[in-house]
Amino acid sequence: MTNRNTKGHHPGKEAAGRAAAELVKDGSIVGLGTGSTTAYAIKALGEKVKKGLDIRAVVTSYQSEMLAIQAGIPLTSLAENPVLDIAIDGADEVDSNLNVVKGGGGAHFREKVVSLSANKFIVVVDDSKISDTISMAIPLEVLPCARELVQQQVAQMGGKASIRPASRKDGPVISDNGNFIMDAAFGEIPNPQEFADKLSNVVGIVEHGIFTNTDKVYIGYKDGKIELRE
């Protein structure tokens, strides 16, 4: 499946995705994130399944469901397996304390549910995602009826929330859950945990894209080398 940024081979993303797949042990229940870097991990896991690795996966989006099915990875659900051994996912920005921003693909609500259900949350990125401080606009999944209210509350916090426009449809990006995706620009966020708690209190936001629960980050470089931060 190609969309957003999944076209073209990216050695750094592949190296990071494959390194994370190596952490998955036989018998594991695995959370599968969304995006082009995780797609490499899903592919690598599919190759291991064909060689006999026994795993089951919980997906975070339509995209990761389709990729897992194509790769031959058996699926399960959080209803059947509420505790996952490991979750692997991409990110859009990673700060020096392993706080990450996710939601470039609009899947961060289910990604957060899955990552918090996992004993280990592994993030896979290429080096373009590394930053000292979180400063990108924060993706928000927003109930459509609460758009204006969310914009007002974000403005009171010193930010500006805008609807994410769809590229091949008029109007907003709609999440897999039927909600709007918005992006809220606040500038630099020096204390992501405190800020995440404040955003969690905004009525109408289903979930925001700040994740403070990362255990390890694999960073892939263009020459195929990887760096591990934990």
Ligand SMILES: O=C(CO)[C@H](O)[C@H](O)COP(=O)(O)O
């Ligand atoms: O959070 C996400 C989707 O909601 C993705 O993991 C994030 O956007 C990174 O994607 P990619 O690996 O394609 O750069």
